[in-house]
Amino acid sequence: MSDALRSLPTAVRGRGLDHVVAAVAELERAAETWERLGFRLTPPARHPWGTENRVIQLDGSFVEILAVADASILPEPTETAFSFGAWNRDFLARRGEGLSMLVLESTDPAADRAAFARAGLRTFEPFGFERVAVSPEGEARTVGFDLTFAAFTGAGENGEPDAGFFTCRQRFPENFWRADHQSHPNTARRLDAAVFVAPDPSDFHEGLSAFAGVREFHATSAGLVIPTPRGAIEVVTPAAFRWRWGAEALPETPDRLTLAALRFGVSALGEAASQLVAGGFTVADRAGAFVVTGIHGATVAFEAIPQG
Known part of the structure; x- marks a missing residue:
């Protein structure tokens, strides 16, 4: 910013x-x-x-x-x-x-x-x-x-x-x-998104947009993306969440707006993967992101920060 x-x-x-x-x-x-x-x-x-x-x-x-x-x-x-x-x-x-x-x-x-x-x-x-x-x-x-x-x-x-x-x-x-x-062994530098799950993401666009103080949001087939000056607020359906992160990432289907995952931007994705493996985690490679589920009730994803 x-x-x-x-x-x-x-x-x-x-x-x-x-x-x-x-x-x-x-x-x-x-x-x-x-x-x-x-x-x-x-x-x-x-x-x-x-x-x-x-x-x-x-x-x-x-x-x-x-x-x-x-x-x-x-x-x-x-x-x-x-x-x-x-x-x-x-x-x-x-x-x-x-x-x-x-x-x-x-x-x-x-x-x-x-x-x-x-x-x-x-x-x-x-x-x-x-x-x-x-x-x-x-x-x-x-x-x-x-x-x-x-x-x-x-x-x-x-x-x-x-x-x-x-x-x-x-x-x-x-x-x-x-x-x-702020110097992390996994090379994480920023929080790119907070990811919510809701049965119908459109039910919450007005409240979340007012909270974020932004009028524009992006509607997708998966749900909503509300961009902010630092990172994004995402709201997706349970089906879209499981498709993106895996069925094990959402063992129960929430009936309300629930904060379920965090997306971190890392400088070196390979180093992040090495840290996760060394930590004893099962890591899934999903659409270019390394995903770990069951972190005290949360899913975390590590994605490479674009260069340049």
């Missing part, structure tokens, strides 16, 4: 992929799995409301591997306040492990909230927090985030998404991003 485009408010240029939350039962067990996939993870961090995470940093986006550390202090949601911790607790109880939330970037939380309200999305009270992040070398840095939660219902009988949505503005990005955390 160019500096000129990045300087525009997200409400004007649209909202790119910021991160995806992967809810897991045991943080360190899941971290070991992602490390075997060839990713380098940040040290463990604890949220003040009872969840803990480790992060996979990429070029401007990341994957947040999240677990409930202390359920006794998780705040419950209200009519006006969204609870990040309670949402993921309930997701794990309802679904088991999997990709629980899609997060888009923000430069102006108040503008995001106003835009969501104008588009008919449900909004919640503003929420922000700061914490101290400690590097592997023991250096302490303050990181802070402003989260703007939103919710929407699609058309049709099963319109309630089985995923959470919010935008995230970093208060101190210079303290969060580290070049050494």
Whole structure:
């Protein structure tokens, strides 16, 4: 993304992929799995409301591997306040492990909230927090985030998404991003797409487009592609998902909008494949992408970044 485009408010240029939350039962067990996939993870961090995470940093986006550390202090949601911790607790109880939330970037939380309200999305009270992040070398840095939660219902009988949505503005990005955390043995550089599955993808184009702040989307025989300034949001039918990633990638057919897969762009596809094999994974070569299923409820695909 160019500096000129990045300087525009997200409400004007649209909202790119910021991160995806992967809810897991045991943080360190899941971290070991992602490390075997060839990713380098940040040290463990604890949220003040009872969840803990480790992060996979990429070029401007990341994957947040999240677990409930202390359920006794998780705040419950209200009519006006969204609870990040309670949402993921309930997701794990309802679904088991999997990709629980899609997060888009923000430069102006108040503008995001106003835009969501104008588009008919449900909004919640503003929420922000700061914490101290400690590097592997023991250096302490303050990181802070402003989260703007939103919710929407699609058309049709099963319109309630089985995923959470919010935008995230970093208060101190210079303290969060580290070049050494973005150097992965599998050569992953970016998150190219978050892939949803829905019985009828068209039921959700209005809600997802409003959330992303983009008006244009591409309809295909498989479903929808919503391009953003950083990566894409894809929504496909269960049949299309299985055709692309394999039947084992979707053992059960979801009846609601479900976040099911992530597509990563890598610099060296051969090196990514070597890392996956060394990690003990069964790897499928599907349409030029190396695909691994059953990663704590998610499918991950590695695709070569076009040269030039």
